[in-house]
């Protein structure tokens with residue numbers, strides 16, 4: 181059978197959603213690649229019309245909003261920039277709570293942080309308040325800022341320390357000091373746990389934090405220190421860069437893929453497909469998903485800053501114990517599980533007879549390799565660093 185190799189040094193990112201004069205138009209997709217490279221375009225941030233507020237009772241560490249003004253003009257000047265995405269033709273942002281499919285922002289190839297509190301780690305929450313939906317007491321005065329905020333999200337360890345869950349907030353009662361959630365956590369709730377809140381304009385207080393007013397299409401950013409030396413990206417692509425279904429003997433080699441609201445490479449069935457020497461970063465879901473087939477592999481890839489797992493492997497026949505022989509080898513996988521902290525490993529192995537070997541894995545918030553499989557073959561790296569955010573993990 182003929183083998184097909186797709187090899188390029190193309191960076192498959194969307195620099196901007198609308199071509200500008202002289203910019204290259206997206207090329208017709210070459211089977212089976214779907215990508216939208218656009219050269220010469222850029223999302224433009226400006227401070228010309230930024231609405232920053234200053235008040236005598238303000239605070240220079242505040243975000244400079246109407247509710248939380250700066251104390252001095254010096255602090256306000258040049259801190260928070262804005263881009264009118266609607267004016268750029270960007271009108272579809274996804275729902276904030278669906279982080280796998282919502283717009284993300286990258287500066288100099290680094291994911292910017294949706295404005296959050298606390299800026300790192302977690303804060304304690306108080307006891308549950310009886311009601312039809314989960315409501316709990318907040319214990320830190322910081323939440324007093326959020327009374328008028330919309331679309332707040334909270335991520336918390338709501339009962340056990342090995343399951344975190346992101347849940348939308350439906351209300352913050354600053355008089356009763358209560359936060360109400362849209363639904364109960366799947367694992368239940370117990371008081372005294374930890375959480376952080378994000379998607380809050382009120383919490384832009386350090387470089388790199390941003391917020392999108394979806395109704396007006398205005399994106400706010402406190403730019404990072406190296407802004408904007410290599411440009412700004414917003415993710416628009418809502419499908420994998422490469423999708424292969426019942427495809428065989430195809431090699432994807434040397435591609436750099438970034439800024440998609442999806443898994444970067446999706447392989448369903450087929451045999452002896454290979455993802456080799458690729459860089460996959462800044463996608464909102466997984467790096468590579470190999471679902472079934474035989475002899476499909478990921479080799480020598482650099483996968484980092486993905487929203488969920490680095491690589492998912494499945495395939496094989498459980499009832500007859502027929503191995504699939506899918507694999508991930510010699511890969512460097514780090515800073516994954518950016519959206520959900522637990523149960524999103526660097527390599528998720530399912531099915532029968534699949535293997536992970538000689539991979540360098542580090543900066544894992546929870547699991548490095550997770551096995552739900554028969555006859556697995558796993559070779560752990562000699563040197564790996566894991567910094568668990570949750571518990572119930574080990575080697």
Ligand SMILES: [Ca+2]
Pocket residue numbers: 295296297298299383384385386389
């Ligand atoms: Ca913040």
